[in-house]
Amino acid sequence: MSRYYCPFCSSRYQFHKTRSDGVLICGQCGDPLLKKPLLNSRRIIGLVAASAFLAPLLVMIIFVLNDFTKESLPKNSESLVLLTMDK
Numbered sequence: 001m002s003r004y005y006c007p008f009c010s011s012r013y014q015f016h017k018t019r020s021d022g023v024l025i026c027g028q029c030g031d032p033l034l035k036k037p038l039l040n041s042r043r044i045i046g047l048v049a050a051s052a053f054l055a056p057l058l059v060m061i062i063f064v065l066n067d068f069t070k071e072s073l074p075k076n077s078e079s080l081v082l083l084t085m086d087k
Contacts (some may be wrong), residue, residue: 004033
């Protein structure tokens, strides 16, 4: 029932009733309730703004995890010889 609202009454004090013909009405003023859209422009803009701030953080975390999982061998030959002699 939260998908319906009365545009004239405060959202704090709204309660819904059903008329005999099945139409939802406001319990305070008696006007028919309006259906809220699932996605409105305010939510879409908020999702775009949140993803703009969170995307670099997620990319950074992915690259850090890839660096931890990747083992890098030393590139100079002296340290490579020392590694093979220790074994």
